[in-house]
Amino acid sequence: MADFSGTISGTAQPIAGIRLGTVAAGVRKPGRDDLVLVELAPGTRCAALFTRNAFCAAPVTVARESLAACDSLPRYLLINTGNANAGTGARGLADARACSEAVAAACDVHASTVLPFSTGVIGEHLPVSVITRAIPAARAALSAEGWAAAARGIMTTDTRPKLFSASVTCEGQVFHVTGMAKGAGMLRPDMATMLAYIATDAAVSQPLLQQILQNATDASFHRISVDGDTSTNDACVLMATGAAGNPELDSLDSPQAQALAEAVRDVCVSLAQGLVRDGEGASKFVSITVREGAYSSECLDVAFTIAHSPLVKTALFASDPNWGRLLAAIGRAGLPALDVNAVSLRLNGVLIAENGCRAASYTEEQGAAAMAAADIAIDIALARGDAEETVWTSDFSYDYVRINAEYRT
Amino acid sequence: MADFSGTISGTAQPIAGIRLGTVAAGVRKPGRDDLVLVELAPGTRCAALFTRNAFCAAPVTVARESLAACDSLPRYLLINTGNANAGTGARGLADARACSEAVAAACDVHASTVLPFSTGVIGEHLPVSVITRAIPAARAALSAEGWAAAARGIMTTDTRPKLFSASVTCEGQVFHVTGMAKGAGMLRPDMATMLAYIATDAAVSQPLLQQILQNATDASFHRISVDGDTSTNDACVLMATGAAGNPELDSLDSPQAQALAEAVRDVCVSLAQGLVRDGEGASKFVSITVREGAYSSECLDVAFTIAHSPLVKTALFASDPNWGRLLAAIGRAGLPALDVNAVSLRLNGVLIAENGCRAASYTEEQGAAAMAAADIAIDIALARGDAEETVWTSDFSYDYVRINAEYRT
Structure with missing residues (x-):
């Protein structure tokens, strides 16, 4: 147990060294905030994870290249909604670079220090002039207090912003962490662009920052999405300004680094759960815990x-305690030599099934009462070992079909 | 090219040696045909494929055991709808055996020659006495002309029966093949119980019969469902009565065996496509062909x-030519070193995308016109080799959610 205390909050806390400006550029629809400029103080270190989709979007390619070219010390992030600049070929790359160059010119920095991000419709060319024309206004709007507006500005089919802060004190040192994310189609991992931006005032070496981001992502965004099974534009960025003035952290062995890593993870978990709660058409928030597995990987196989x-x-949407469908899903998860008679299943604490069939104590009334809740905990014990994993998901509703059938119209 | 001629027909042709009787036993709802008895003439050989789900249903376990015990020479199949007898533990096994024993007693055969099959709700105990009480009536209804009634009798959420026949002539020998199937939830392979029963009057050795069934299934039911990703009750049975009087076929090398194998495959493909067309809430029939792959397996990975x-x-449901979503799906199919700029995509013959982006010649009007059809052919060329595979699927509609949310109510 690390020796520190931390809190998580839904109220955004500014991070010294980070300013954000949000404007309505009119990328796709007029009068809607759709362009966010993030300014990073000089020396701010940056770690990032991008989609592994072979059809990755142009801004992903450009951001990846620029991050390498600027030695992970970017000065600006430019994020637009309304258009993903994906499936746009060579022109898409030129368009993404043109946006970065426009920011560089307006802010007097090198273009390789400007990382572009896009989310929205795939396959249409980016309206570059619409974006570049709005950059001065976005720059004028830059503010350390700009997180709430930015969290709204990166939304697409999201119905509410996701924005969380954490503070942590360890050995007399205080660190602040604030993060925002968007992505409302988390019912399956290929559903949407997920963008997440997390900032801290801690001073952290770049390798440690990347490790902290990877660990936090594994415990959060990768628990709502199969690893590698990502959209064309997914990106997750962790920025460390160093404004806290601590001696640079460079190893997870130090208590302060552990405290920071936990705060980043807590923010990421809150953001990830926020994405699920705001999933397209979601009416339930579902935690799936698989215990007593031989390995973590098989727990995740069953859970996903x-x-x-x-x-x-669809049964969750109907509040139907259809445990037969749950057993059938466990049965086809590919676990070698699974003893179905050893598996037990609980819904919100009610023992539903054991010994391969319905529990003797179980009544449909109990199941119906458990499923009536908006938050559902599915708990599965495999009786094969000590591994345990939890993933989060939502249900599948009429609104899900409506949102995705009508998205382009 | 085998030297034979064959035809496929939606009109069921009786198979000498097979009789079917269908009655309304009242397993779940009164007044609905829900019990089918199939009688096989003595000496009829039988091949079968069952679900690989670890939570396989009690009748699957019993049918598998009985098939081995009777040396693949069963005399009766008993199929009920309304209750899957899955997730029912030790009592489920006893219930399935009790049904077989009741048929055995009524028909004066050994219980191991009676194979039970069940489909319907998972996790409720089978109403054995309701079923056994109806067996005399089912036996009295046995008729060589009973295919059409039986194909309706095995339906659950299916809206129409699937029943096809083929005849083939080779070297002066005529073979007949008739098959029926049920399963309306083919939008994903875990959606439903698929049951299929195919009979021929050919005389075939058991190993060859199994091989013919495996090949036909690979080309049909496994093209609408990922291999191994099956429900608790899936079963596919091929029966060969030998009534045609031909010398027993024992190798695919013979022209007659090849002709028979193609006829069985044609019937299975027609049944599989029928399942997709009747998919829960389906409004589109979609063929996905992936060409120019390095291997068949990578073509299937992309297609599935x-x-x-x-x-x-959902885009298919909306008749939306959303090729961006198609490119994103291709991009996450896990193909190593996929060159996205070499991939081309056609919808009903219209070139939509090439070089990683929208085709220069493409207009939204062309795409909308292509997608307005009820049958959609998605054609993808990977430019990596000569392999080609086709799978069939349907769209995702409001009715899909309604059917699966309301199934138990």
């Missing part, structure tokens, strides 16, 4: 097989 | 990634 089953998800 | 993408399926 359940999380991705349309049959389970 | 598309076929399982809710984003693609």
